[in-house]
Amino acid sequence: MKARDAQRKSDLETLAKSLEMYYNDKGRYPTVTGGEILGIDWGDDGGFTDTTVTGGAIYLSKMPQDPGEFSYYYTIGTNGVSFVLYARLENTKDRAVGTYTGTDCGETECNYALSSTNVQP
Numbered sequence: 001m002k003a004r005d006a007q008r009k010s011d012l013e014t015l016a017k018s019l020e021m022y023y024n025d026k027g028r029y030p031t032v033t034g035g036e037i038l039g040i041d042w043g044d045d046g047g048f049t050d051t052t053v054t055g056g057a058i059y060l061s062k063m064p065q066d067p068g069e070f071s072y073y074y075t076i077g078t079n080g081v082s083f084v085l086y087a088r089l090e091n092t093k094d095r096a097v098g099t100y101t102g103t104d105c106g107e108t109e110c111n112y113a114l115s116s117t118n119v120q121p
Helices: 003-028
Strands: 059-060 073-076 083-087 110-116
Touching: 003 059, 003 083, 003 110
Parallel strands: none
Antiparallel strands: 073 083, 083 110
16 A cells, blocks of 8 residues: 555656646646546647647656556646646645645545645645
8 A cells, every 4th residue: 555655656746747747838738628537638649749840759658547546636727837746645643645626646535745836736
């Protein structure tokens, strides 16, 4: 349980770094398109690549997957200037566990969040 939760936290850190690199290049975070994991169109290869230019920057080569039965969740703020990533931790005694009503990480609500530095999750 603790190993899976550590992997979830690490995955969200990796995703957040990728989103920050994208923001540095584009001046906004990727929009939510729905239907894809995290609501982001990651491409056919499962990576996160800038497809607007030939040979675009690769921000993430492989999309992390929850190590258990849950999903990751991504929301974007108004005008694409902030984001929040959510996960479901199994260890409910983890100090990082919070309450995020309405964010679905699979069959249950998310209880862990990581955000861009300009917002509080």
